[in-house]
Amino acid sequence: MAKRLDLKAVDIYYGDFHAVQDVNLSVAPRSVTSFIGPSGCGKSTVLRTLNRMHEEIPGARVDGEVLLDGEDIYDRGSDAVAVRRTIGMVFQRPNPFPTMSIRDNVVAGLKLQGVHDKKKLDEVCEASLRGANLWKEVSGRLDKPGGGLSGGQQQRLCIARAIAVAPDVLLMDEPCSALDPISTLAIEDLIADLKKEYTIVIVTHNMQQAARVSDQTAFFNLEATGKPGKLVEIDDTSTIFSNPTEQATEDYISGRFG
Amino acid sequence: MATDTGLERPDRPAAAPAFQPLSTGRKLKDNLATVLVCLAFLVAVVPLVWVVVTVVGRGIGAIVSADWWGRSLSGVLPESFAGGVYHAIYGTLIQALIAGVIAVPIGILAAVYLVEYGRGRLAKTTSFMVDILAGVPSIVAALFIFAAFISILGAQQSAFMVSLALVLLMLPVVIRNTEEMLRLVPDELREASYALGIPKWKTILRIVLPTALSGTVTGIMLALARVMGETAPVLVLVGYSQSINFDPFSGNMASLPLLMFSELSNPEPAGQFRIWGAALTLILIIMILQLGASVVSRFSAISK
Amino acid sequence: MTERTTAQAPSPGPQDEDPAAGSATLDTVTDSDPAPGGRSQGSSSRGRGERVFRRLTSGSGLLVVVAVAAIGLFLLVQAVPSLMANNANFFTSPEFNTRDAANLSFGIRDLLVVTLLSSLFALAIAMPVSLGIALFLTQYAPKRVARPFAYVIDLLAAVPSIIYGLWGIAVLAPALLPIATWLQNNLGWFFLFAPGNLPVLTGTIFTGGVVLAVMILPITTAVTREVFSQTPRFHMEAAQALGATRWEVIRMAVLPYGRSGYIAGSMLGLGRALGETIAVLIVIRAATSPSHFSLFDGGYTFASLIASAASEFSQPLPTGAYIAAGLVLFVLTFVVNAIARVVAGGKVNG
Numbered sequence: 001m002a003k004r005l006d007l008k009a010v011d012i013y014y015g016d017f018h019a020v021q022d023v024n025l026s027v028a029p030r031s032v033t034s035f036i037g038p039s040g041c042g043k044s045t046v047l048r049t050l051n052r053m054h055e056e057i058p059g060a061r062v063d064g065e066v067l068l069d070g071e072d073i074y075d076r077g078s079d080a081v082a083v084r085r086t087i088g089m090v091f092q093r094p095n096p097f098p099t100m101s102i103r104d105n106v107v108a109g110l111k112l113q114g115v116h117d118k119k120k121l122d123e124v125c126e127a128s129l130r131g132a133n134l135w136k137e138v139s140g141r142l143d144k145p146g147g148g149l150s151g152g153q154q155q156r157l158c159i160a161r162a163i164a165v166a167p168d169v170l171l172m173d174e175p176c177s178a179l180d181p182i183s184t185l186a187i188e189d190l191i192a193d194l195k196k197e198y199t200i201v202i203v204t205h206n207m208q209q210a211a212r213v214s215d216q217t218a219f220f221n222l223e224a225t226g227k228p229g230k231l232v233e234i235d236d237t238s239t240i241f242s243n244p245t246e247q248a249t250e251d252y253i254s255g256r257f258g
Numbered sequence: 259m260a261t262d263t264g265l266e267r268p269d270r271p272a273a274a275p276a277f278q279p280l281s282t283g284r285k286l287k288d289n290l291a292t293v294l295v296c297l298a299f300l301v302a303v304v305p306l307v308w309v310v311v312t313v314v315g316r317g318i319g320a321i322v323s324a325d326w327w328g329r330s331l332s333g334v335l336p337e338s339f340a341g342g343v344y345h346a347i348y349g350t351l352i353q354a355l356i357a358g359v360i361a362v363p364i365g366i367l368a369a370v371y372l373v374e375y376g377r378g379r380l381a382k383t384t385s386f387m388v389d390i391l392a393g394v395p396s397i398v399a400a401l402f403i404f405a406a407f408i409s410i411l412g413a414q415q416s417a418f419m420v421s422l423a424l425v426l427l428m429l430p431v432v433i434r435n436t437e438e439m440l441r442l443v444p445d446e447l448r449e450a451s452y453a454l455g456i457p458k459w460k461t462i463l464r465i466v467l468p469t470a471l472s473g474t475v476t477g478i479m480l481a482l483a484r485v486m487g488e489t490a491p492v493l494v495l496v497g498y499s500q501s502i503n504f505d506p507f508s509g510n511m512a513s514l515p516l517l518m519f520s521e522l523s524n525p526e527p528a529g530q531f532r533i534w535g536a537a538l539t540l541i542l543i544i545m546i547l548q549l550g551a552s553v554v555s556r557f558s559a560i561s562k
Numbered sequence: 563m564t565e566r567t568t569a570q571a572p573s574p575g576p577q578d579e580d581p582a583a584g585s586a587t588l589d590t591v592t593d594s595d596p597a598p599g600g601r602s603q604g605s606s607s608r609g610r611g612e613r614v615f616r617r618l619t620s621g622s623g624l625l626v627v628v629a630v631a632a633i634g635l636f637l638l639v640q641a642v643p644s645l646m647a648n649n650a651n652f653f654t655s656p657e658f659n660t661r662d663a664a665n666l667s668f669g670i671r672d673l674l675v676v677t678l679l680s681s682l683f684a685l686a687i688a689m690p691v692s693l694g695i696a697l698f699l700t701q702y703a704p705k706r707v708a709r710p711f712a713y714v715i716d717l718l719a720a721v722p723s724i725i726y727g728l729w730g731i732a733v734l735a736p737a738l739l740p741i742a743t744w745l746q747n748n749l750g751w752f753f754l755f756a757p758g759n760l761p762v763l764t765g766t767i768f769t770g771g772v773v774l775a776v777m778i779l780p781i782t783t784a785v786t787r788e789v790f791s792q793t794p795r796f797h798m799e800a801a802q803a804l805g806a807t808r809w810e811v812i813r814m815a816v817l818p819y820g821r822s823g824y825i826a827g828s829m830l831g832l833g834r835a836l837g838e839t840i841a842v843l844i845v846i847r848a849a850t851s852p853s854h855f856s857l858f859d860g861g862y863t864f865a866s867l868i869a870s871a872a873s874e875f876s877q878p879l880p881t882g883a884y885i886a887a888g889l890v891l892f893v894l895t896f897v898v899n900a901i902a903r904v905v906a907g908g909k910v911n912g
């Protein structure tokens with residue numbers, strides 16, 4: 001059930017600090033969009049507004065509209081908790097629940113929704129772990145704690161946990177930055193697979209990764225320190241990397257690329 | 259922010275809502291938890307307010323007279339509302355003061371040991387024993403002083419014996435507070451001093467301890483506040499006196515808790531009058547120390 | 563651990579110290595490697611200053627260890643002669659008779675029952691409340707007010723126990739009377755609420771337990787709050803991102819992380835309750851018949867019995883009987899506090 005995302009004139013604040021200014025962009029269903037840009041320009045901040053995680057920070061505030069298939073997730077009638085159920089998130093640092101077993105980690109979201117049928121849970125658990133390319137490695141030890149896995153495995157466990165609730169959109173904030181190259185490749189392959197069913201937004205500092213996995217790339221930048229971050233340019237990944245419109249994009253990409 | 263309900267609005271499209279609202283059961287549980295948790299806090303505030311109101315209400319009548327602060331109960335009859343408690347205030351202060359004079363240097367040095375020098379088994383044991391000492395009941399500390407100094411060494415009951423017991427109760431508080439402050443002193447400061455060729459012990463004395471000073475003073479004041487209200491040691495280690503005794507090393511000496519306890523056996527209304535008056539006096543003294551402690555901690559050189 | 567200490571900053575400078583010793587001190591109290599600086603040779607005056615200072619500090623540390631050991635030792639030494647002269651079984655006898663020094667017969671059965679009953683009852687009240695307060699202060703209260711609110715709870719610890727005792731018997735006990743009466747009338751078939759050995763329902767273990775609960779709230783809350791506030795953000799975010807409500811975030815991330823600290827805090831509270839003296843002495847009435855294991859009993863705890871007899875400590879043998887009771891109390895609190903420390907596993911300094 002992939003859905004499309006539209007941001008209209010989004011401004012994001014941390015208390016008095018205006019972190020990101022006037023973002024307009026659209027993400028098509030069943031596509032991968034990557035956010036790139038220098039550190040501190042607000043990529044994570046924008047990503048976290050997409051599932052209303054931003055408002056968990058005291059004083060944080062969002063203006064503008066974030067539409068999921070035309071419906072504003074910040075609409076007064078909608079609940080942050082319900083939004084997050086529909087828009088899953090994977091974090092930079094793998095964060096399985098340390099005291100829960102692998103199985104319980106995967107089905108944690110379903111259990112929250114009141115699914116307690118053991119058979120159903122087992123089915124979803126297996127399907128999600130397969131979907132996250134982790135089934136073969138852990139099928140024999142589902143009852144072991146999730147904290148006992150390697151970093152790459154933990155990250156895939158977190159992806160399995162996120163897709164177990166069948167979200168409409170999957171957000172990933174630098175999902176590979178704590179991983180070795182082999183695990184990174186595994187996750188990138190996984191993203192390519194997941195694209196068939198989910199709308200994916202990924203933040204990355206790795207240009208090759210953005211080029212490899214995404215259909216569309218958004219470049220964010222800071223005009224100066226202390227000023228809010230801005231969306232400079234968004235376009236097809238091939239265009240951004242070969243023939244960007246903005247000089248700043250070109251500078252950033254050529255400065256780091258290769 | 260996140261507390262909006264998931265109820266559908268009438269102007270929504272007829273299609274299924276994009277976000278399934280939370281099930282009623284989950285929402286109910288969440289709200290119930292919120293209510294219970296707030297209630298728990300209120301439940302704790304009630305006794306505090308209640309105690310303070312009781313003590314102020316019943317004690318205010320006693321402490322407003324000048325005699326209360328300037329006279330003792332020497333020669334005052336049990337049923338008389340005359341006299342004052344300055345002998346007990348003196349006792350409370352001097353006993354805590356002597357305890358502080360002994361406990362503070364030992365406590366600070368022990369904390370320096372734990373933070374700056376401690377390695378290996380002795381340090382581990384010390385740290386463990388500080389926790390144990392913090393849990394030793396005051397009556398046990400008093401019994402120990404009684405057993406060691408009075409039964410075995412043959413000393414007489416006196417205010418000084420009380421102070422010795424209070425030392426045991428103060429030590430862990432002083433050590434833990436100082437330790438915490440020393441750990442907050444940034445390492446760069448130590449290294450900067452070493453780089454100037456200043457030996458470690460001088461670095462600690464001249465740089466580390468002064469930086470941690472305000473926190474340490476706060477800890478000392480809190481420790482003093484804690485021991486001033488202790489009743490068990492005075493019951494075991496010193497006799498009550500209705501009149502002033504300036505000598506902490508011999509004779510009976512009153513203190514506010516001891517005076518309150520003795521007046522419990524006074525059936526006259528004046529007994530109650532003195533008890534609550536002394537209670538309010540004690541709370542005032544402790545409050546001054548507490549306030550002093552939080553003022554001093556404002557001047558901390560290290561931002562937490 | 564050793565790697566971390568030696569991997570620290572470069573040589574601080576030209577003194578007779580091992581470079582690692584200075585920079586590695588921040589959180590290495592638990593390190594087991596011997597102090598490298600301990601072998602500082604110097605016959606120079608600078609070396610002597612260092613040596614003297616080091617001796618002073620480790621001597622002070624040692625003093626704490628010695629003090630705790632001495633408490634146990636001296637109590638034991640003083641208790642043994644009386645225990646030898648005791649005519650009753652020390653552990654099973656309910657009476658504590660020391661009036662005749664030549665014919666001592668004392669046991670701690672009832673002391674133990676009253677002490678445990680009042681302390682555990684206090685803990686049963688304080689544990690859920692302090693859990694609630696700790697959650698309120700760390701997860702619910704807005705940041706700006708959380709600190710002053712926490713200070714209010716800490717103020718509970720500043721009130722001297724004798725004042726709690728006075729308040730408990732004069733004000734709280736009458737207020738609790740309707741509850742106590744109701745419990746006895748409706749749940750009297752259950753042994754905890756059965757009629758006790760007192761003629762009235764005030765000044766019972768029940769009253770004392772409520773007072774004790776108030777007194778241990780601040781310590782239990784402080785430790786629990788401290789641990790809850792350290793819950794890693796990314797654990798909580800994991801739950802939030804799955805669409806967990808605030809309560810579910812607490813269940814999935816905060817409680818599992820803070821459980822050991824909560825238990826440790828509760829144990830510290832239990833330790834306080836076991837040893838509380840004057841409030842218990844004032845609140846709980848003496849009883850003439852042995853305990854029935856009811857909350858509506860009266861009687862003495864270890865601490866209150868010792869305090870009640872304090873003015874009669876003159877002859878060594880009867881005094882030794884009370885010291886023996888004090889020794890048991892010491893061992894009890896030692897064990898409880900040691901467990902608290904082990905459970906906390908370094909997460910808290912209590």
Ligand SMILES: Nc1ncnc2c1ncn2[C@@H]1O[C@H](COP(=O)(O)OP(=O)(O)OP(=O)(O)O)[C@@H](O)[C@H]1O
Nearest residue numbers: 014017019037038039040041042043044045046057
């Ligand atoms: N919790 C917060 N409170 C206040 N300001 C914050 C907070 N989190 C981030 N910021 C500020 O918002 C701006 C954007 O931060 P953000 O984390 O979105 O950057 P980013 O692009 O993700 O950087 P990176 O690539 O380093 O992850 C920065 O100036 C940062 O300092």
Ligand SMILES: [Mg+2]
Nearest residue numbers: 043044045173
């Ligand atoms: Mg980021």
